[in-house]
Amino acid sequence: MAIDNFVMSLFLILVAGRILGELIDRIGFPIVVGEVIAGILIGPSLLNWVTPNSTLAVIAELGVILLLFDIGCETSIKKLAYSGSKAVKVAALGILTPFIVIGLASFYWLSIPPFTALFFGCALSATSISISMCVLALNNQTQTTAGQIILGAAVIDDIVGVILLSVLFNFASSGELDISSTLILFIMIACFIILSPPLVRVIIYLTRGLHIKAHVPGYDIFVVMSIICLFAWLAHWFGTPAILGGFAVGMGLSRQFTSPFNKYLKNPFAYTLKLEKAAKPLVQLLSPVFFVYVGISIDLSQLDMSYTGLLILAWLTVIAVASKFIVGLLASSNWQERFIVGSAMVPRGEVGLVFAEMGRQLGVIEAKEFAILVMIIALTTLIGPLILKYALRNKI
Known part of the structure; x- marks a missing residue:
């Protein structure tokens, strides 16, 4: 891709994503929806100002690695422990129900191959907890029982979702799935998830010691990006998506990081906070590129706009909402809390x-199925916060 085309494409992506994100945010919807709409607007579906290409795809992938790093920074095993068995039940039902129900529904209604249907189920078993937590934070509900259950379930959702994606990634790459290779993959993923955060923390201690000797500006962002790139490469070497590396680095950098060695090594809160703040501008700059690029990659001409096609899209969206909403039944004996937890699990968003x-x-996933899947994700991302706002304002 020529440099002039690249810089103009990146300019349009950044500006369109920012403007549409701001507009959508002002009317109370998740920013990611606006960014995807921006991609559809400037992409081949409408104005055709920007088309998908390998250079932009690499920038978008770096953006999503940084996004998973940011999610990892907010992940806390302590919150999972505090929320207890209820969070485990909510997360388990919230993963299994969409995975099975949507997988079967998409296989039947869309007439797609079984593996593609599995991928549909996997993608729609995710939960964008950041969107729901923003709504809860605006209503001062993050520290309530429901808020803690949602946070705990989110930790499990993040980890299990990445594992599911890694298994499907491995199968799609090799073309086969046998018990032994799957077991080995699970072990490798488990080892990577368990060992990477402590190893990241060790590197952080080492780099903190070298910090005082650094004279060239930009040491903090140099450290963060170097570690993210290293572990993204290690994740790929382990046979898992590179995004898992960003997630692992985030967990290791998290101020909520805990380990048996905490009583011997004091958490360097001031230093890790500096590193996290140093990475924030890059996350905020590049992660929207991913969502806009998703919109650019959508070919709306592939959507079946007939009555039957729109009915199938609506039906799959209803199933996607209901399969997450029912998890609230396990959250509490209080109907208000059930409604809050269930609606908070609905948005799929960036995940x-x-x-x-x-x-x-x-x-x-082919172009037609991709367009349908993204439309379902966008609709659940719109519907979830609306139901949650209603749940917080009205007693059930």
Whole structure:
């Protein structure tokens, strides 16, 4: 791609994503929806100002690695422990129900191959907890019982979702799935998830010691990006998506990081906070590129706009909402809390889009199915916060 085309395409992506994100945010909807709409607007579906290409795809992938890093920074095993068995039940039902029900529904209604249907189920088993937590934070509900259950379930959702994606990624790459290779993959993923955060923390201690000797500006962002790139490469070497590396680095950098060695090594809160703040501008700059690029990759001409096609899209969206909403039944005996937890688990947002884009890149999902999947994700991302706002304002 010529440099003039690249810089103009990046300019349009950044500006369109920012403007549409701001507009959508002002009317109370998740920013990611505006960014996807921006991609559809400037992409081949409408104005055709920007078309998908490998250079932009690499920038978008770096953006999603940084996004998973940011999610990892907010992940806390302590919150999972505090929320207890209820969070485990909510997360388990919230993963299994969409995975099975949507997988079967998409296989039947869309007449797609079984593996593509599995990918549909996997992508729609995700939960964008950041969207729901923003709504809860605006209503001062993050520290309530429901808020803690949602946070705990989110930790499990993040980890299990990445594992599911890794298994499907491995199968799509090798073309086969046998018990022994799957077991080995699970072990490798488990080892990577368990060992990477402590190893990241060790590197952080080492780099903190060298910090005082650094004279060239930009040491903090140099450290963060170097570690993210290293572990993204290690994740790929382990046979898992590179995004897992960003997630692992985030967990290791998290101020909520805990380990048996905490009583011997004091958490360097001031230093890790500096590193996290140093990475924030890059996350905020590049992660929207991913969502806009998703919109650019959508070909709306592939959508079946007939009555039957729109009915199938609406029906699959209803199933996607209901399969997450029912998890609230396990959250509490209080109907208000059930309604809050159930609605908070509905939005798929950025996590679902990561899954969808990965499937498109692997060739598992064709253009037609990709457009349908992204539309379902966008609709659940709109519907979830609306139901949650209603739940918080009205006693059930």
